[in-house]
Amino acid sequence: MDKSKQPFLKKKKKKRSFRRPLSPIQGKRIHHKNISLISRFISQQGKILPRRVTRLTLKQQRLVTKAIKIARILVLLPFRNNEKKLKRTKPTARTPRLRTRNK
Template sequence: MKTFINKKVSLNKRITFRRRRRKPVQPGERIDYKNLRLLCRFVSKQAKILSRRVSRLTSKQQRTVARYIKSARVLAFMPFVNNET
């Protein structure tokens, strides 16, 4: 009976591999209010700033991105609200 249980456990084991994700901000990329291609990656469809958990940024990067998104909105580079529905 013990051998049957051991075989069953060994059959249920799975080897899982974690996929390496790209960093959201590459080392050479400059976070700036004029870099709209970068800033748009951290804004939702409703023009909300994504959280750190979703965007996978560090806390320092998140503060910087949020500050520059707000600056870009004030300077009319980015919309405050997305009206397209």
């Protein structure tokens, strides 16, 4: 068989390995009393951040979620953050009116 009549052969590409950067809790123990570590994984509204944001493994995310829930039950963390309270800048002036019945 001539080389010109052989089917075109594609070269196989080597697979590239995908390595995630080191997670933020590398080597640290996840415990519900470690508030400084746990508070990194909570949003400003008090919600638990998802894995794609925190860059944790599935096992680490489960442990963090459990620790956050236990800390909330033990009142070490709030269930939600209520910092956005309405502030009155100026009291509204109310004028007293005479109420009369229409007959």
